[in-house]
Amino acid sequence: MDFQNRPGGKTGGGGVASWSETNRDRRERLRQLALETIDLQKDPYFMKNHLGSYECKLCLTLHNNEGSYLAHTQGKKHQANLARRAAKEAKDAPSLLQPEKPRVEPKKFVKIGRPGYRVTKQRDPETGQQSLLFQIDYPGNADILTVFYFLQTRKF
Numbered sequence: 001m002d003f004q005n006r007p008g009g010k011t012g013g014g015g016v017a018s019w020s021e022t023n024r025d026r027r028e029r030l031r032q033l034a035l036e037t038i039d040l041q042k043d044p045y046f047m048k049n050h051l052g053s054y055e056c057k058l059c060l061t062l063h064n065n066e067g068s069y070l071a072h073t074q075g076k077k078h079q080a081n082l083a084r085r086a087a088k089e090a091k092d093a094p095s096l097l098q099p100e101k102p103r104v105e106p107k108k109f110v111k112i113g114r115p116g117y118r119v120t121k122q123r124d125p126e127t128g129q130q131s132l133l134f135q136i137d138y139p140g141n142a143d144i145l146t147v148f149y150f151l152q153t154r155k156f
Helices: 019-037 066-073 076-092
Strands: 046-048 054-056 061-063 116-123 130-137 144-150
Touching: 019 066, 054 066, 061 066, 066 076
Parallel strands: none
Antiparallel strands: 046 054, 054 061, 116 130, 130 144
């Protein structure tokens, strides 16, 4: 078959690679690059099972090749499990290794321009009248302003 006259193809180039071929070559290049930079023998979670596929012992996932496993190690699930494992080990580790720091309490203050308030529903025990109690606390003023709002009850 003559590939020279295909659109986009160069003479003697063998034609334009299909999308799947390009994707396969890209994945293979990335796998080779990752294998050069990352030593899987030192990875404590990497395991080859008896079927020839690869397992992540941390996440309990199966992978068909090393490239798939390496992609998994960069993913959200593996990173979250690593963080969870590190937090658990830090919690279980004795605190003798780390000196305790004096704990500083944050200062509590009322924001200027934002008064605090409380709303309470009430009922008068004698008359059964319902009311809302609004307590408004303005900063800088020692008094608390109290407002009662009586609700009209309708009997049908």
